[in-house]
Amino acid sequence: MAKPETSPQQPDSGSKKHGKPAQLALELPVERAISRDDLLESASNRLAVDLIDDWPDWPANAVVLAGPVGSGKSHLAAIWAGEADAVILPAAELAEHPGIAAQGNLVIEDAAPDTLDEEALFHTFNQLLAAGHYLLITSRSFPSAWMVELKDLQSRLRLAHLVELSEPDDELLSAIIVKLFADRQLEVSAQTVSYLVARMERSMEAAGRLVSWLDREALARGRKINRSLAAEALAAMETGIK
DSSP states (O other): OOOOOOSSOOSOOOOSOOOSSOOOOOOOOOOOOOSGGGOOOOTTTHHHHHHHHHTTSOSSSEEEEEOOTTSSHHHHHHHHHHHHTOEEEEGGGGGGSTTGGGTSOEEEEEEOTTTOOHHHHHHHHHHHHHHTOOEEEEESSOGGGSOOOOHHHHHHHHTSEEEEOOOOOHHHHHHHHHHHHHHTTOOOOHHHHHHHHHHSOSSHHHHHHHHHHHHHHHHHHTOOOOHHHHHHHHHHHHTTOO
């Protein structure tokens, strides 16, 4: 880890004109874009982005989008839901909404062995096929790992088109961090962004935590966001500080 930089600081800055005296850091709401135009793309998510762009010309009415935590499944699903006027529903709540797939397109989030109601999902597939609607299921794994016991549901899931998301690569993480800083009206040097990307946990959630910590601490201390503060942020993340 790099040694803290000494004054005078380099023009490695990103700040909303932070004042010199320490300030009370208020957690103000940050407006983040969720439209297709703001969807960032790299090799790690290109197949999934192509899927969003290709709708409604999908190879099947049901798609399973699988990838690790932080790979961007929910972000992609939200963008598709906006394009397709789809309802977003957690997998654990599917049984509470019988008939929902007959009403329109649907996103089922976080499908997993401990969240799936097999009967509810089976009936959802039947409604979907009968109505000609579209279904996008997000999960950390493909259906083969869901330990589905209902034979009829197994056959329905075999009809679904499978798309895998990888963890974000350097190109995507860099773009995500730059965008998150931009959402907070902050400009940070490419060197600082590269420093973070080379050392951080490889997930979108980690990028969000890092940017939030840096924004908050820079404001509270009246400092610019540079590599020295970035090193502190990484250390804070390792100890579990949000």
